[in-house]
């Protein structure tokens with residue numbers, strides 16, 4: 001066999017491998033410029049909003065169909081149905097992502113009465129997801145997933161950017177805990193519909209079946225935000241939602257010690273060699289038995305003192321530089337929201353005061 005023949009056979013073999021790869025579930029389309037793709041996406045989304053209407057949303061607290069959403073094409077010649085585009089429920093927000101500003105349309109059906117998530121919280125939400133594409137020149141949406149009974153809390157730091165950025169504008173509801181085998185009942189939860197440009201979803205990554213989504217698809221999510229959980233990503237005793245030091249809602253720009261690890265992922269936030277967990281503790285010594293008990297300050301204390309407890313100061317949050325046993329003068333150390341808490345102050349480190357009684 002001469003060299004040319006061998007080369008030819010190897011080439012064929014390689015070609016077969018790549019052909020085979022092409023048939024794999026996950027496909028990566030070549031990257032489009034964000035600005036160019038956004039123009040395509042937003043035109044498609046606006047076309048959808050102008051050609052579809054929203055059926056009256058059911059307000060049915062305590063029942064499954066509460067805030068269910070149905071959107072449909074306005075039949076040709078119909079002038080009585082109001083396009084979503086003209087609905088008073090339609091709003092928009094500007095979302096910054098990858099150094100580009102996206103306009104995101106959304107329907108706010110209900111804001112919710114509970115708590116709004118931060119970008120590092122986990123959410124429990126039902127959702128009905130579809131992608132928008134032209135079919136015979138008309139925009140239509142195709143469902144790829146319907147999660148009606150969610151059981152898993154999803155971390156917004158791991159979801160598509162569209163969820164992370166837009167769930168911030170909604171709140172959870174109230175929950176009636178489950179009795180026996182019954183599911184919990186959620187009421188007054190936030191509910192809405194997001195119309196997301198593809199860059200805030202999967203962009204050039206087609207999603208495999210089941211739940212197939214073509215590359216560069218704008219997505220629609222109708223959702224109900226039932227509940228949220230605060231989490232402690234770095235297990236340092238401080239909930240991640242409390243690690244936004246400059247309180248701008250962005251958790252990627254808070255790195256107190258400048259070591260490249262954001263506070264919500266850093267076990268030693270001020271880089272003084274003492275774990276944050278060790279810097280948020282205090283010790284109480286019993287003068288009679290000489291026993292020592294270790295406690296951890298909460299990030300923020302209770303708003304009002306509980307007269308049933310023997311301590312007042314200890315009920316407040318992680319203090320700033322502090323070496324005494326408390327008292328009126330020291331109380332401000334525990335409660336001033338702008339205080340430099342000692343786990344963020346490299347000049348303060350354990351061991352801390354032993355408070356005796």
Ligand SMILES: [Ca+2]
Pocket residue numbers: 232233234235236237238239240243263264265
């Ligand atoms: Ca933490």
Ligand SMILES: [Ca+2]
Pocket residue numbers: 244245246247248249250251252253254
């Ligand atoms: Ca921040």
Ligand SMILES: [Ca+2]
Pocket residue numbers: 255256257258259260261262263266268269
């Ligand atoms: Ca850090």
Ligand SMILES: [Ca+2]
Pocket residue numbers: 268269270271272273274275276279343
């Ligand atoms: Ca430290």
